[in-house]
Amino acid sequence: xxxxxxDPITRLEGHGKIHLFIKDDGSLENCYFxxxxxxxxxxxxxxxxxxxxxxxTTRICGVCPDAHHMAAAKAADAVYGVTIPSAAFKxxxxxxxxxxxxxxxxxxxxxxxPDFVCGPDAPAAERNILGVIAKVGLDAGKKVxxxxxxxxxxxxxIGGKKVHxxxxxxxxxxxxxxxxxxxxMIKIGDEMVEFSKFAVQVLNDIVLANKAYVDMILSDAYTHxxxxxxxxxxxxxxxxxxxxxxxxxxxxxEHAKYEPKDYLEYVAEHVEPYSYLKxxxxxxxxxxxxxxxxxxxxxxxxxxxxxxxxxxxxxxxxQAEYERYFETxxxxxxxxxxxxxxxxxHWARIVELVYACESVAKMARDEEITxxxxxxxxxxxxxxxxxxxxxxxxTLTHHYKTDQNGxxxxxxxxxxxxxxxxxxxxxxxxxxxxxxxxxxxxxxGTLNRIEMAFRAYDPCFGCxxxxxxxQMPLELIIHDVESGEIIESVxxx
Amino acid sequence: MRPFLVxxxxxxxxxxxxxxxxxxxxxxxxxxxxDVELLFAPVAGFRLIELLSSRQSVLIVDAIKTGNxxxxxxxxxxxxxxxxxxxxxxxxxxxLPTALELGRQxxxxxxxxxxxxxxxxxxxxxxxxxPTEAVGAAIDPAITLxxxxxSDKRQARxxxxxxxxPISA
Numbered sequence: 141x142x143x144x145x146x147d148p149i150t151r152l153e154g155h156g157k158i159h160l161f162i163k164d165d166g167s168l169e170n171c172y173f174x175x176x177x178x179x180x181x182x183x184x185x186x187x188x189x190x191x192x193x194x195x196x197t198t199r200i201c202g203v204c205p206d207a208h209h210m211a212a213a214k215a216a217d218a219v220y221g222v223t224i225p226s227a228a229f230k231x232x233x234x235x236x237x238x239x240x241x242x243x244x245x246x247x248x249x250x251x252x253x254p255d256f257v258c259g260p261d262a263p264a265a266e267r268n269i270l271g272v273i274a275k276v277g278l279d280a281g282k283k284v285x286x287x288x289x290x291x292x293x294x295x296x297x298i299g300g301k302k303v304h305x306x307x308x309x310x311x312x313x314x315x316x317x318x319x320x321x322x323x324x325m326i327k328i329g330d331e332m333v334e335f336s337k338f339a340v341q342v343l344n345d346i347v348l349a350n351k352a353y354v355d356m357i358l359s360d361a362y363t364h365x366x367x368x369x370x371x372x373x374x375x376x377x378x379x380x381x382x383x384x385x386x387x388x389x390x391x392x393x394e395h396a397k398y399e400p401k402d403y404l405e406y407v408a409e410h411v412e413p414y415s416y417l418k419x420x421x422x423x424x425x426x427x428x429x430x431x432x433x434x435x436x437x438x439x440x441x442x443x444x445x446x447x448x449x450x451x452x453x454x455x456x457x458x459q460a461e462y463e464r465y466f467e468t469x470x471x472x473x474x475x476x477x478x479x480x481x482x483x484x485x486h487w488a489r490i491v492e493l494v495y496a497c498e499s500v501a502k503m504a505r506d507e508e509i510t511x512x513x514x515x516x517x518x519x520x521x522x523x524x525x526x527x528x529x530x531x532x533x534x535t536l537t538h539h540y541k542t543d544q545n546g547x548x549x550x551x552x553x554x555x556x557x558x559x560x561x562x563x564x565x566x567x568x569x570x571x572x573x574x575x576x577x578x579x580x581x582x583x584x585g586t587l588n589r590i591e592m593a594f595r596a597y598d599p600c601f602g603c604x605x606x607x608x609x610x611q612m613p614l615e616l617i618i619h620d621v622e623s624g625e626i627i628e629s630v631x632x633x
Numbered sequence: 634m635r636p637f638l639v640x641x642x643x644x645x646x647x648x649x650x651x652x653x654x655x656x657x658x659x660x661x662x663x664x665x666x667x668d669v670e671l672l673f674a675p676v677a678g679f680r681l682i683e684l685l686s687s688r689q690s691v692l693i694v695d696a697i698k699t700g701n702x703x704x705x706x707x708x709x710x711x712x713x714x715x716x717x718x719x720x721x722x723x724x725x726x727x728x729l730p731t732a733l734e735l736g737r738q739x740x741x742x743x744x745x746x747x748x749x750x751x752x753x754x755x756x757x758x759x760x761x762x763x764p765t766e767a768v769g770a771a772i773d774p775a776i777t778l779x780x781x782x783x784s785d786k787r788q789a790r791x792x793x794x795x796x797x798x799p800i801s802a
Contacts, residue, residue: 184646184760199646199675246679269735281739289683303674303684 158590160572168576171569185551190216190525190542193551194308197538200555205304206239206295207531207556210381211538213308218401218525219542220310220518227511228312233381234325234503235298235305236529240380240496241332242291243532244443244489247598248339249284252486255592256347260356261585276342287335290328294500297321312515322510329501333457336490336497340461343490348468357483358469361574362593364566365390365432365480367422367439369559370446371530372397377454378446378495380530386449387422390434392478395422400528403537407554408437410562419562420554430566438566441534441559442597443488448478455502458495465491482567485596489532521546531556533598557599567593635670636689637786638744639779643696644675648761649704649754649768652696656775663776669783682736682743690746690786692779696768697751704755705767707775712747750778 161169181200185193194212198205210232217224224232247253250269254262258271266274273281292302299305300315307315317325347353356362372386373379385403387395396406409418410427421427421437428436439445447466452475453459465487467473479488503509527538534556541550571593575586639660643653657673665671672684685691697708712733736743752775755765763769 180760196646199644205675250679270738273735273738278738278740281735285679285682285736285739285741288679292680292683302672303680 158568158594160576160590162576166576168569168573171565171572182551182553185540185548188548190219190540190546190548191309193538193540193548195306197553198304200553204239204243204531204533204556206236206299207529207536208538209299209305209308210236210529211527211531211536213310214382214400214527214529215525215538215540216310216527218527219522219540219546220525221520221522222311222516222518224312225511225513225516227508228514229382230503230506230509231298231313231317231514232308234500234509235295236381237496237499237503238291238294238298238328238332240291240532241336241493241500242288244493244496245284245287245291245335245339247532248343248486248489248493249280251598252489252595253342255588255595256350256353256486257342260588260592263584267588276346280338280342283335283338287332290332290335294325294328297325309515311518314515316512316514317510319510322504325504326501329497329504332497333494333501336457336494339490339493343487347487357481357487359481359574361571362482362567362596363480364440364482364563364570366436366563366566367395367425368445368448368478369439369441369535370449371528371535372450373454375454376451378450378452378492379454380492380496382529385528385535387439388449388478390432390478390480392448392476396424400526400537403526403528403539403554409554417561418558419565420559421562430562430569432566438562439559440563441530441556442485443492443532444479444482444485445534446530447475447488447491451475453491453495455495455498457498458491461491461494482563482593482596485598489598533557534559557597560597560599564594564597564599567596634687635668636790637669637783638684638688638691639665639669639671639694639783640684640691641671641673641694642675646760646762648756648759649752649764650696650757651762651764652752652754652768652771652775653694655764655769655772656694656779659772659776660779663780665783666787668787679732681732682741685733685744685747686736686741688744689790691744691748692782693747693749693751694775694779695749695751696754696757698754698757702753703767704753704765705771706753707771707778708749708751708753709778710749710751712749748782750775750782 158171160171163169188196194209194216197208197212200208213232249272254267254269254272257275258267262271269281295305296302297317298307300307307313367387367389369385369387371379371383373383376386384397384399386397387406389395398406406423407420408423409420411418422439423437425435425437432438447462453462462475463473466475466477466479469479469481469484470477521544523544524541529536536556537554539552540548542548568590571590575589576582641653641657643650645651645654654673657671660671674680674684693712699708702708733743752768752771754768
């Protein structure tokens, strides 16, 4: 048996390896992926004041510090049993949607988008943001940069700092915003909505207008019928900052809908002997191995999942895009029939991008956000709290226990990507099975198509670790498992 | 926009990766001057474009692992001489040269003068807010180098301005 290692995966946070175990006849025996992660962070939280975790957990990830800041803040609110003022709730949501508007933009144009815009068989050196600009035009790059800057500006206004938010604390926010800042955010919101229309147009022109891409999205190699998870608001619409966790089955029927504090009744974590990674699964369905279907507790928590579990979007343009998405992919515009095509996650991300932008424009106009009632100072303590937000990469859970002084005694974090460990493993395996056959030559394009299955999840691993000097090449190593010798080595930089 | 930027990168909870943030907090208590912006950023990638755009001169302070020098060794080199540190390449695979090139292609005014001051790290994986002894001991010498860099930049600017003659208000 041969082992193929794709190491590291390009264009993701952190770095990882994909191991493919190939039998002597060239067929795929098994696959797993290995990633570095920031281990020991939960222990690191112990002994610290819970309010400090809003700041310190942002160091878990250099890309979505905003998500950790919000989940930590919500968990800390719960630890003190305090309900934050309405204005603070709106401001946190507004900041968070602005963050999404930037993050989803980055992923579509710089990370996942190049697969489609430049094509899966384009040389690796061209499959990046510069390649996208070369194809779509300089103007697109300018728009992307401007859109990101808008998101950053809103984070700076509400979150207090240029690069990451610091203003949430138990009970609300530490800083109010001025009328002038509100005016600025209204303008930003309107510009964001315009950008989202441009993103939809790029998706239409480059991805959806290309039948080969659509066929690839819908192909069996990129399909997995798992459960789905995501936050929904009181009307079962997609919400990133708050709500109940809703889980639906591969058939689209509701499996569960629960308050964040009850997550342990629904989610458990499986451990594989070969990996330190944990594989969350639905407790009431059970762990049945790396298989999909209604009897397997594996679930996805991604943009695709959030659209699958919701009944729609809370804003008009996003709702129209939601309907178009489902109608195209399932023939059912109500969204009741779930989409299981992993690569459609990129499209779902665009639907969410439209929503995030519209939401910023809408909430920025809310008169209440300039209120000075932004903090309810806690007066007592519960000593335990769970905060859940939707990180762009999946449902993010922070769970803290504290003593009576608010000092953390126990912390449990399920980060966005962790939810998807099992489906990512299955997606890689399935994509590889479809592509690696006996005697077939493994090309750069083959490797990229396997990676595409992975990249759709926008995974983020141990990205607070600023390790590895130099460029990260992509390396394919084929081992003879019996002797351990390297039979073949393919490297690209 | 202040012409000079001292941009400290890193993660203050990963042992020696705290070098950048520790330098930043030390500099916060010093009078650097109105022409300098001091920023600590636990980020990289795209966000570098936004931070670097329209600056005249930039000094990036970070930890590095070359493996070719003793921990605590300070490396100083112009950006572009090599792909320098981990924080500079990690985020979204947009490394510093790519970020600069992208910024330029997009018509942003990217600084042509970027110097990197990086401290050779021993451990950037263990969760700890305390750097190793060698890296901790490099902070003071780094501050001296940073102040020297600023002084050089100011002198160069004065020399340039005097060549161009006074600019009337």
